[in-house]
Amino acid sequence: MNRSEPSIDDLRSYFRSHSKIREQRAHISKVEVNSTGLAVFPLIFYCLQVHSVFWNADGRFLASGSFDKTVAVYSLERDRFLKHHTFRGHTASVDQLCWHRSNPDLLATASGDKTVRIWDVRQGKCASVINTKGENINITWSPDGKTIAVGNKEDLITFIDTRTNKIRVEEPFTFEVNEISWNNTNDLFFLTNGFGCMHVLSYPSLEHQVTLKAHPANCICIEFGPTGMRLMNPDLFSSLNRGFLCFSGKYFATGSADAQVSLWDAHELACLRMISRLEWPVRTISFSHDEKLIASASEDLIIDVAYTETGERVTDIHVDASTFTIAWHPKQYLLAYACDEKDPERRRDAGNVKIYGFAE
Secondary structure (H helix, E strand, O other): OOOOOOOHHHHHHHHHHOOEEEEEEOOEEEEEEOOOOOEEEEEEEEEOOEEEEEEOOOOOEEEEEEOOOOEEEEEEEOOEEEEEEEEOOOOOOEEEEEEOOOOOOEEEEEEOOOEEEEEEOOOOEEEEEEEOOOOEEEEEEOOOOOEEEEEEOOOEEEEEEOOOOEEEEEEEOOOOEEEEEEOOOOOEEEEEEOOOEEEEEEOOOOOEEEEEEOOOOOEEEEEEOOOEEEEOOOOOOOOOOOOEEEEOOOEEEEEEOOOOEEEEEOOOOEEEEEEOOOOOOOOEEEEOOOOOEEEEEOOOOEEEEEEOOOOOEEEEEEOOOOEEEEEEOOOOOOEEEEEOOEEOOOOEEOOEEEEEEEOO
16 A cells, blocks of 8 residues: 555544543643732632644644733653743733744744734743734744734734844734735735635735635634645654655635635635534634644534545544644644633633644
8 A cells, every 4th residue: 555645544543543632731820819809828720721722843842822921832752741831921811822934942922912922942031022003813924934924903914024023014904804824835925804705915015816705604714734844655653754755735724603614725726625514613723744634623522633635534532612722743643722621620711731642
């Protein structure tokens, strides 16, 4: 059998023996006051909701941002998933984050405190703070690493030159902007909106090129398939490397309030198929490192994992609460995610980050 292209049966078999989940309690807030506002001891610790998870370029680190205003970074060593560092500095919720596409030490965060922060994981500190005009809710880093785009609640997109850490241009929009992304060749910029459309702009000129009708309802999220290197003739059940093959992302996908994922040809900008197994609005989507799998999640109590080429189900990940953020590892079939779980004792957010796909 040609193992360079794992079949859907290969992948289903793989996840039957690789469905173990590891988790970390990620974000904890301490309360030091009683009902009168006076400090009390001992301190009471509450966990707070995780808004975003994202792997770095080489897969050694996973980051999460939370309502508790912090950024947590975890290390992955073989099958060990450990807390590495917590960054503090934002004064409001960290709503979304992203890593530099090729530098594995640089991380950017968008916050409701009207700033973007760039963190250096190797040095363990904030490298830069950029003040913006509004409460930021989404962020993306360009494939060439030269620009960060951040969107705020007033639908203003700010483009930051990462060589100077200065704002290069601000672009307002008259429609609801839900999520933003560059394509993999860095020459187009995409925005999803509340009318089920994608607006495609040329980059860097930001001239409107085309509006694509993706869904009959609110178009919530967008994700491009990865580019890079993958194993030639990979053995799914072994860690042996057998050479590498260059590949370019063929697909991108959008998720919508219509509970569907639409899969698109990234070069032709043509819709290829719809994936329609979820029942609630699709909040988050992610491609695996080889584009063979696409995961999607919502208020449904499963994360759907589909075979990209056909849309057929590969596996389900059962969860106990709504899932609003997921991210595949850049080299392995490991899916990070965070749910809106509650601590059963305190009835508050659990603040946990989980990874699915370890060997049983």
